[in-house]
Amino acid sequence: MRVLRFSAIAAGAAILLYGAVGLLTEPQIQQPGNVAAWLAGGVLLHDAVLAPAVFALCWLAARHTAPRSRRILAGVLLVAGATLLVAAPILLHGRVAIR
Structure with a gap:
């Protein structure tokens, strides 16, 4: 377990370092302070x-649903939230956020 944890931390740190170097060396980014x-x-x-909004909604949902259906509701809300995050730029501005 210790080796797996260390490997996961090392992989995460390597990905973070790769992203930071790529961000700082990108010629199209004129002001890295704005990115920060x-x-x-x-x-x-x-x-x-x-996070507080999701916590409040989950708390309300847990109070008003049967214990058997809470897992299904949590899955549905997770998928709906992720879909909304991807679709929000298209719905609000008519364009895709990732270029």
């Missing part, structure tokens, strides 16, 4: 808005 602010804003938005 955007990433920090994403973390802040997730921690201050998205």
